Amino acid sequence: MDYRLRTRHKWMWMILTPTLAIFLFLSAINLDFFSSSENLYMAEVKGNVVEEIENAEMKVVLSNTSEQYLLNIWLKSPLRATSSVVYEINGKGEKGEVLGQLQGIGSYSFPSTGIIRGFIVMDEIKNQQILKLEF
Amino acid sequence: MGLDYKLVLWNKHKKKYDKIFALSIVLYLVLFIVLTLLLNPEGTAETLIIRAFGSLAILMLHIILIIGPLCRLNPQFLPILYNRRHLGVSMFLAALIHGTFAIIQFHTLGNTNPIVSVFTSNLDYGSLTNFPFQVLGFLALLILFFMASTSHDFFLKNLSPKIWKGLHMMVYVAYALITLHVFLGAFQQETSLPTIGIMLVGFILVSGLHLTAAFKETKNDNIKKKKEEDGWLKVCQVREIMENRAKIFTVNQERVAIFKYQGKLSAIHNVCKHQGGPLGEGKIVDGCVTCPWHGYQYLPQNGQSPPPFTEKVATYELRVQNGWVFIKPEAFPEGTEVEPAKI
Structure with a gap:
C-alpha cells in the first residue's frame, strides 16, 4: 500500500471499530440471555x-x-x-x-x-x- | 508477469496451500453437518445448508481479514498471503450458496420477486430485534460478488493496482455488514452465548490487528530523517544492509527500498506494481529485485521489469559517503535509469 491507501485503511478501521462495537453492544443487550x-x-x-x-x-x-x-x-x-x-x-x-x-x-x-x-x-x-x- | 493475465506462478507451495484450504473446508462442512444432525436431528436439509455455508463464509472472512495485518506485523506470515485471493473467491462461493438457499427458503413462496421480497418483506428498520437483517447480508453478498469477479490480473492491470486495491478495501464494509447481519439476525432469533462469544472474539481480533498494523505503519511514516544542507537525507550505514537484500525507509511519506548487490546500492519505490507487495522485503534473484508476494521482478538500477514485461516503479538517487548512505528524497519518474552508488 502507498501512503494514501495506508491512510485510507487506518481511517476505515478507526471509524468501523467503534461504530461496529456500539451496534454490537446495542444488539447484545437487546438479547434475552437470562430471563425466563x-x-x-x-x-x-x-x-x-x-x-x-x-x-x-x-x-x-x-x-x-x-x-x-x-x-x-x-x-x-x-x-x-x-x-x-x-x-x-x-x-x-x-x-x-x-x-x-x-x-x-x-x-x-x-x-x-x-x-x-x-x-x-x-x-x-x-x-x-x-x-x-x-x- | 504483466504480459498476459494468467493467475500468477502456480508453484508447488501454492498448490499445497490450495489443497490444505480445500481439505479444511470439506472437514469443516462434514463436522458441522455431523454435529448438527446429532444435536438437532429435526432440522431440514435446507436449513443445514444455510447454516453450514453461512458459518463457513464467516470463518473464512475472518481468516482472510487477519492475513493482511499479520503479514505487516510479522513477515513470517507472508506465505499465507499467496493464496488469499483463492481463499477470497472460495469464501464468496460459500456466501453465495448460503444466500441463494436462504432466498429460496424464505422468499420464493409468495408472488413477489424473491430479490424484491428481501427488501420489502420486513420494513421494521427501527427495531433491533426485528431488524431486516437479510438486507445487510444481501448488500454484503453484492460487495463480495464484485470483489470475487474482479479478483483476476486482467482487472488488476486495467484498473491499476492503486484503484484495484482501493476498491477491494470494500471488504471491510462487507465485514461490517456481515457482522451486523449475524448479530441482528441469527442471534436475535436463537440466542446462543458460545456463538456470540466466538463472533465477539473474531471482531476484537480483526479490528485489533488492523488498528495495530495501521498505527505501526503511521509510526513508520512519521519517522523523520535528518536532511543535509544540500537536500540529501542520511538514512543508514552501508553495513546495515545485507547483500542482495534491502532496507526500507520512509521518504516524503513513501516507502523506498535500498538494495545492496555486487558492491553497489540502488533505491526503488517499495510498492510492487502487481498487488502492492513490499519489494524491500524481497531479495535480488538473477540480478532482479523479486517481490516476496508473487515473484514480480524489477531491475534495481532502473525499476523496470525485464523485457518482455512492462511494469515500472520509481527510482531514487543515492550517494555513499564515509560508510553512510544518503538518498535524494525526490523520486524520478517510473523506470528512470539511475547510476547505482558504488560502495
Missing part, C-alpha cells in the same frame, strides 16, 4: 385464556378479547422447517385461512375474528404437514 422467556410470554397473552396445551416443543394458548380470538404460540425449540406457515383449521377439519408464519424459537400471536378450532403447521416448500392440533 416463558414468564415473558405469559405476560404478553392478551384477553381471557380459552384453551392451553403444552408439550416439549411448544406451548399454545388460545385467548379471546372482546374483538377477536388470539392464537398464542410459544415455540421452545426449532421446528423441522425453519419457515413454517400456520393455517387455521376450518369447519371441515381441514386447512383453512393462513394465520401467519413461524420462523424460529420465540413467541407468536395470530389474531382471528372467528373462533379458532385448531391449527395446522405446514412446510410449504415440501408441501408437508408438520403439525396438526385441534382444541
